Amino acid sequence: MSTSIHVSAGQVAATLALVALAAAVSFWRKADLERDIGIATIRSFVQLTAIGYVIKLIFEADTLWLVFALLTVMVLFGALTARGRAKKVPGAFWPLLIALAAAGTTTLGLVVALGVFEATPRYLVPVGGMVIGNAMTASAVALNRLGDEMADSRNRIEATLALGATGQEAALPIVRRALRSGMITLVDSTKTTGLIFFPGTMVGMLLAGANPTDAVRLQLILLYTLLGSVAIAGLVATTLAYRNFFTPAQQLRE
Amino acid sequence: MLFELRDVSLDRGGRRVLDSISVAIPSGPTAIVGPSGAGKSTLLRLLNRLADPDVGTVSYRGRALAACDPLALRCEVSLVPQLPALLEGTVGSNVAYAAQLAGKELDIERCLRLAGLPADFAERDVSQLSVGEQQRAMLARALAQQPEVLLLDEPTSALDHAARDAVEATLAELRRELEISVVLVSHDLEQARRLGEWVVRMKEGGVTEAGPLSEVLA
Numbered sequence: 287m288s289t290s291i292h293v294s295a296g297q298v299a300a301t302l303a304l305v306a307l308a309a310a311v312s313f314w315r316k317a318d319l320e321r322d323i324g325i326a327t328i329r330s331f332v333q334l335t336a337i338g339y340v341i342k343l344i345f346e347a348d349t350l351w352l353v354f355a356l357l358t359v360m361v362l363f364g365a366l367t368a369r370g371r372a373k374k375v376p377g378a379f380w381p382l383l384i385a386l387a388a389a390g391t392t393t394l395g396l397v398v399a400l401g402v403f404e405a406t407p408r409y410l411v412p413v414g415g416m417v418i419g420n421a422m423t424a425s426a427v428a429l430n431r432l433g434d435e436m437a438d439s440r441n442r443i444e445a446t447l448a449l450g451a452t453g454q455e456a457a458l459p460i461v462r463r464a465l466r467s468g469m470i471t472l473v474d475s476t477k478t479t480g481l482i483f484f485p486g487t488m489v490g491m492l493l494a495g496a497n498p499t500d501a502v503r504l505q506l507i508l509l510y511t512l513l514g515s516v517a518i519a520g521l522v523a524t525t526l527a528y529r530n531f532f533t534p535a536q537q538l539r540e
Numbered sequence: 541m542l543f544e545l546r547d548v549s550l551d552r553g554g555r556r557v558l559d560s561i562s563v564a565i566p567s568g569p570t571a572i573v574g575p576s577g578a579g580k581s582t583l584l585r586l587l588n589r590l591a592d593p594d595v596g597t598v599s600y601r602g603r604a605l606a607a608c609d610p611l612a613l614r615c616e617v618s619l620v621p622q623l624p625a626l627l628e629g630t631v632g633s634n635v636a637y638a639a640q641l642a643g644k645e646l647d648i649e650r651c652l653r654l655a656g657l658p659a660d661f662a663e664r665d666v667s668q669l670s671v672g673e674q675q676r677a678m679l680a681r682a683l684a685q686q687p688e689v690l691l692l693d694e695p696t697s698a699l700d701h702a703a704r705d706a707v708e709a710t711l712a713e714l715r716r717e718l719e720i721s722v723v724l725v726s727h728d729l730e731q732a733r734r735l736g737e738w739v740v741r742m743k744e745g746g747v748t749e750a751g752p753l754s755e756v757l758a
């Protein structure tokens with residue numbers, strides 16, 4: 287599967303024409319996104335360039351400790367970022383941190399144990415990044431939904447608690463819907479992959495000149511891995527986070 | 541005494557909602573009356589531990605509530621909230637769920653009859669009920685737990701006069717048939733006269749008066 291492709295800075299610069307087009311559309315239609323598009327373009331350039339050098343360093347050092355350190359930082363920033371989407375969930379940081387760590391370690395551990403990938407930086411860094419990124423999105427969406435629904439359903443939850451139900455029983459339908467909303471995007475995109483869109487890894491490999499069969503197989507491995515990771519992240523995040531809405535005496539926190 | 545509150549205070553959102561309340565509530569029908577914001581609903585929620593006081597003690601039949609298992613207590617002291625909040629599904633599934641939580645044998649038809657609803661309501665989807673019907677379904681659900689005390693928070697506030705009279709008649713009938721204690725929160729003094737034998741008057745988080753109906757609302 288080893289391929290290589292050289293991309294010049296000029297080629298990257300040329301695609302800025304499309305960024306300019308996006309800004310022009312926003313300006314013309316008064317979508318008020320020009321500033322955000324500018325920030326997104328600069329941030330993506332700086333962040334990806336920086337991570338490119340970090341990955342190069344890790345590949346050259348060829349040590350798993352650096353991989354572990356990088357993934358730990360990703361989990362930490364992922365949890366902090368996702369917390370911003372889960373403002374209505376009290377104490378959301380720890381459930382998110384544990385969810386991302388659990389998704390990362392379980393998924394990467396399994397694919398290595400099953401012999402899908404070797405335990406080397408070349409595989410663990412990019413796959414780990416995708417796993418943690420998707421887990422972050424899924425758990426952020428799940429907790430966002432959890433927070434909204436818990437706020438909207440306070441009367442119903444308290445009425446159920448008043449019957450002698452535990453917080454877990456009272457919140458169960460909401461936790462279920464929150465988990466579903468966290469997973470549904472990836473499930474739907476997995477359903478339509480190849481029909482409506484080509485996923486990034488496959489496109490990257492094809493552009494790099496890889497055999498299409500290899501590109502498809504690697505993409506399938508990643509899709510299935512990501513399904514597992516978003517399920518674990520969503521499950522852990524919602525299971526830990528819903529508890530923060532209740533006191534030990536099974537009362538709704540004010 | 542059924543309930544006894546001693547020096548109970550409670551703050552919510554930086555505001556004192558209950559302020560050094562000491563009051564006793566005997567068995568039988570009690571009405572807690574007072575204007576909006578007096579703390580009536582908050583006091584009611586203390587009685588089955590949907591909330592705990594910041595300061596002071598609440599006891600039920602001589603036992604400190606703080607030492608009671610809240611889940612078992614809520615099956616014995618059932619609260620019907622002011623706003624109908626049934627679970628998705630049918631009236632029957634709601635009633636069955638309540639009975640299951642309390643570990644009681646299910647008799648849906650009896651619960652519906654006691655709440656003033658015909659038997660065929662068991663199959664009705666809760667989303668198709670009027671507010672009055674939902675309020676009665678909430679009552680039927682609470683009755684499925686065969687509670688010893690019913691806590692009712694403004695049970696007729698969302699109803700028109702005809703529906704209110706029907707629910708009041710149901711409550712009076714319920715008292716006669718089951719002989720359970722009822723603690724009713726109401727802002728309507730006339731309703732308190734019709735349904736209460738003991739009255740607790742509240743104002744601005746405090747109890748201003750408590751005693752037999754004939755003395756408090758003379």
